[in-house]
């Protein structure tokens with residue numbers, strides 16, 4: 157199985173439809189890409205037909221980055237058949253082994269879900285999701301996660317997301333086919349791109365691009381949460397044998413805040429100091 161290597165990641169990141177130089181705000185306002193090229197991440201898809209269907213759904217809406225996390229039966233001729241004219245997009249899909257590999261460099265992570273959650277999360281519909289994505293700085297790397305056909309996304313996967321998207325389907329049957337969910341999200345991105353006037357500066361984009369620090373990447377955030385959990389164990393605040401919902405609630409707090417890299421460094425510095433003090437007093 158092909159694994160996302162550093163070079164591949166750079167290929168994703170340096171897609172020339174995006175303006176990535178956040179110091180050049182004039183460029184951002186005049187060369188805004190027609191479509192934000194969001195990474196569509198299928199987590200452990202089991203039916204190859206759905207992978208092909210997702211590729212076709214994306215290509216028709218000019219969304220181009222498909223990432224497959226450990227697909228169960230792939231490659232497979234059924235995927236090619238369902239992709240029809242989107243075979244090229246399928247062939248350029250990146251296959252990774254873990255969700256960490258897919259999200260390491262992502263700044264904004266969106267999770268799609270057919271179900272309600274016990275602990276509510278910032279929740280939007282597909283239309284609002286596309287709007288939020290277009291408010292992101294051009295340099296932002298964005299991923300939308302889609303779950304397994306039988307079980308959707310696991311809680312720990314949904315907990316990594318800044319935002320959840322639910323398509324308000326019927327109460328009688330809420331679960332969309334995977335490729336159709338990809339179609340709906342891609343359609344809304346497309347609609348938003350058609351409304352963006354490239355000739356005018358986007359005030360929201362320009363403002364957020366001037367934030368003094370870049371947002372923390374997915375990998376930075378994961379390391380911070382591991383550090384936080386370990387420190388809470390060290391100070392006897394958290395018992396891993398009785399986890400309850402503490403870590404989930406803390407995750408929700410931090411996705412609401414949207415930490416930048418400097419803030420993560422400060423928080424990790426505080427955690428390390430606490431750990432040292434506790435170690436010395438034990």
Ligand code: SAH
Pocket residue numbers: 268269270271301302303304305306307308309321322323324325330331332333334337
């Ligand atoms: N039985 C699963 C449904 C999985 S459908 C469950 O109960 O979660 C496969 C994927 O399609 C889901 O993980 C999600 O990514 C997407 N999806 C399906 N229905 C959706 C809906 N109503 N809103 C948002 N995403 C949906």
